[in-house]
Amino acid sequence: MPNRLAHETSPYLLQHADNPVDWWPWSPEAFAEARRRDVPVLLSVGYSSCHWCHVMAGESFEDEETAAYLNEHFVSVKVDREERPDIDAVYMEAVQAATGQGGWPMTVFLTPDAEPFYFGTYFPPAPRHGMPSFRQVLEGVAAAWRDRREEVGEVAGRIVQDLARRPLTAAVGGQPPAADELHMALMALTREFDAVRGGFGGAPKFPPSMVLEFLLRHHVRTGSAAALDMVTATCEAMARGGIHDQLGGGFARYSVDNGWVVPHFEKMLYDNALLCRVYAHLWRATGSGLARRVALDTADFLVREMRTDQGGFASALDADSDDGQGRHREGAYYVWTPEQFREVLGEADAELAADYFGVTEEGTFEEGASVLQLPDSERLVDAERIASIRERLLAARARRPRPGRDDKVVAGWNGLAIAALAETGAYFDRPDLVQAATDAADLLVRTHMDWNARLFRTSLDGVAGGHAGVLEDYADVAEGFLALSAVTGEGVWVDFAGLLLDTVLIRFRDEEGALFDTADDAETLIRRPQDPTDNATPSGWSAAAGALLTYAALTGSSPHREAAERALGVVRALGPKAPRFIGWGLAVAEALLDGPYEVAVVGPHDDPATRELHRTALLSQRPGLAVALGEPASATAAEVPLLADRPLLAGRPAAYVCRGFTCDAPTSDPEELAAKLRGR
Template identity: 60%
Template sequence: MNRLKDATSPYLLQHAGNPVDWWEWSGEALAEARRRDVPVLLSVGYAACHWCHVMAHESFEDDETARLMNERFVNIKVDREERPDIDAVYMEATQAMTGQGGWPMTVFMTPEGHPFYCGTYFPRAQFRALLQAVHKAWTEQREEVVGQGQQVVAALTSRGSGLAGEGAPGEGLLARSVQALAASYDAARGGFGGAPKFPPSMALEFLLRHHARTGDDEALAMAGHTLEAMARGGIYDQLGGGFARYSVDAGWVVPHFEKMLYDNALLARVYAHWWRVTGTPFARRIALETCDWMLRDLRTDEGGLASALDADSEGVEGKYYVWTPDQLREVLGDEDGAYAESLFKVTGTFERGTSVLQLLHDPDDVDRYERIRTALLAARAHRIPPARDDKVVAAWNGLAVAALAECGALFDRPDLVRAAEEIVRLLVDVHLSDGRLVRTSRGGTAGANAGVLEDYADVAEGLLALHGVTGDPHHLRLAGELLNTVLERFGDGEGGFYDTADDAERLFRRPQDPTDNAAPSGQFAAAGALLSFAALTASDWHRQAAEAALAPAAKLADKHARFAGWGLAVAEARAAGPVEVAVIGDPADERTRALHQTALMSVAPGAVVSVGPPDAEGVPLLEGRGLVDGVPAAYVCQGFVCRRPVTSAADLSRELRGQLD
């Protein structure tokens, strides 16, 4: 066993039995490299990463390769999900030096942390040769190697994001962003660009909001087509629910099989919003199946949600999920097996004659389909499942809180709302201490790594969504405290935010990246939560901070709208107000519940809702607003300026539609 045996990260624990003398990231590890006068080999990955497993098996479990690593380097292993700051700065270096990035990330650096050679996956023979070459360069060309590292650091620290702007995107720019997305839209298969295709959750949320505000049918068509194509393809688990991380092809057929919490939380929410706009039962089904998958397969004993399921089973990518015609017949019999083969397109779309299940059209016999699906799911349960990365990441659980709360409210599933509340309890009890978040926990024990910007922003987003559903003032207050920490600790002095706090460990560059990736960037997530909080509390300070943080979205909108999707979605909320709805009445009263449900059904972009008795303490949106002739009432407002109250759900629905006319 090496130094990873006491790690809390499942990814690091996967390497605890390697013959490599791994260190966790620490000042002690860098000091050891200085003492031995050797370079550092930094390896960054995550537990669900297929190629990380391949390189581990080929190289890190190999005694001869490990001997070379141990003799000539101090070897540091990092879980990118625990330390996104380390991942970010060294990935920036990797991309700058090689033109590409990915995981596992392999970085050779000086004991001062300056990278001088970077790459990703290396096969064993190539990796051994690289170890020899780097050792030779370090011993024979030290001055050049150190100089190269210094040059890389100087170049990266001197350049900004290049995305500073003059203000948040306005209505004209939002319309142009739709056209920018249309230019890369795949009209045949949905989505944007070519293979590989990742679920563009944030861009889809923007398109739905833009349609709601403007009536733009093209925006709705692009969103709807993409959402349906993804959920009918192999990227969606047609038996158990939940989405894989991406499709290796342009048609959403063959996934990269790892399933991530953040993807599914974001997608459950956007499918619910698609249903809210269109009422399509398909959207409702996918939203609920995705929520049910999260709770069934990712829920931990402590009430949180685990990070991911691996891509591999028994060392084979996708083995748990794929089927052959013979396997279908073995489970279902000849007649149903042939029907399932046709329905799910089992035609050898994957490796070794297996297929990923697709459902390109609704079955003509729903009862038969459900019987077949249940039987296949039961049979699959006897297979060896993928490993689970059971660490709880604050940010991703915040995204899940928002999705579960909204889906629970929209689809009358109080169990989902209760699950969201349980996650919040874990985050408060384990992750939050003295107003500061830690990023991860495992088994109910907090990790050592400080929360980053996305942790504060996404947890605040979840709390605000949960407040809208439950009316609990505690959630609103706690969101405000987290956002105040964002403003006080993460600001860059120019309206943007760093990804780490001002008292975090200093790397060679303080990470700052406002662009969306697989999840909303910390900056755009913070902008969204700040805007919602401002709407709920009439805080000019928070609104101004939100608007300033949206400036990079304006720079990205014309050419790179996909990487500003959440910023553009938040800008849509800003353009719409956002609408504020105060529902006054006893939450147990059926009349109050009817008004509250109608408010939650509003498609107004980023609409915020508070519900509670008159002058509810700690809820500014409810203050000074009362019942109407003793009857529960709803007030539709913008900027805390309200229209006349209404007392029926039908009247409230008309008022909300009127806000968008």
């Protein structure tokens, strides 16, 4: 019989609806039940594409004996970290402070007042590698609660006090970073750069999307060859490695080794949106054919594999799937053996494909299977034959059992996808991609945004969930809307972005200019989460600074620009010390140092001369460039003040290059516009 999770909208929670564990969703009722029964709370946090979450569920939460013990001694609460990042952040901070590490599934034991007192991540069903079994942990916690209640209360109280005493250590409200601090960040990245394999640090390696954006912008502003070299080497290594799906496009979440060979196979919307934009920007900077192909492959993957029926984008594809032999295994959908190649391609083409994709008899993964790579960048191949091989392999793979998809639409991650698809579509003359971005933006306005400019974080099947948006949702959706307006010339997206950013200033900011991850009227937790550092996505703090800066450039709003500058004070403090963890903040700081430049393109949208000026502006590499497109005396000028009082030039379409709303003489010549944007 289904438990209480059967009524939830999160696909992750629904995966546990048939567990024998008597799960509760996070709710006041769950903690009231713990108080009534005088038992502790087991908080289990995970997400639908998490491999070890599935493992622990199969081993423990689907086990009748374990479930019976849990139901007798605990109130069990299940949380989807993608739906409630605030809960995840608060308790993950406690886990990391207590144990020095974290991860998912996150397992935390709480008092009925939601105060944590014992922590862990994955626990096996039997003792293993020095870890206690999950049953041993449950029995130990239950005994402590029964026999040493006062000690448990003291531990919980001390943990909550310690969390409360951990204010943001970085400078808040100070000056944004100057050129010297950004150069120091570059030097720190150079020291951590893996010159042999690309990327930064050792295994596991995550795609450093936000750092790559900073390096590209730094290269444009300063001419630094070192910055561009790090981007080029890292992007090529990832594109040729197993982390990149060589058949279907898109990227896995991370590489378990330091050479990008073996990925953790789950595919996340946010990674692919961020990387699509990075490769498109790398093409814009260098003209790289590889960057162009990867940007388009990733965009096509997003639309083909992640788009929902309502026009939004799903959260993730699972790492695991059925291997055709009744086993649920990680990577089963993606890996190949030489024998499988021969079955699909025949002997001659199988030999070529194995050489081309690095598939060996020994294998690079498990049980003799290989992850496809492109290990040799210099090889001469028959392009038509390889294209035919790819097509046949992709068709054969499509007949395999597919990984599960988390259809939950997350507002902030869709904002990232909107920005990536709008820009990629504009750069490569793909109006279908721009339309996909527009459809997703329409869904966010219709389903996620209420009349008071408040966002719901998630939706499923076109129905909004009941959880409030967090800072990253407001910031990344605003970023997506602003990018979409720059590409389409539809000023209404600037209006929507402004409404969201006003909410940020009113609800997410304190008097010193510091930003919080939750609104001031959000549910009260044991600590109000606040983290300016990037994780898998840009921090809400840095993303808000970037969107505020672009909005100010389009509207001339001093309050929005001042808020962006104050927010960037944290980048001055952290950037030179920990640039890998505040890459997006560094990228925004580059835009601030550069102006940013503003371009108003005025002319009929269907005029080829207008389109050429507009395309020239979009292809400029200026960091954080703000672009507005409108017709003379159109309503768009009211929505985008940068367009106001910008007449045609002798009856011809014109482009105005400005900084701080102070503009050069207009031009109708795309080459002159490009020269103006090359700047100093």
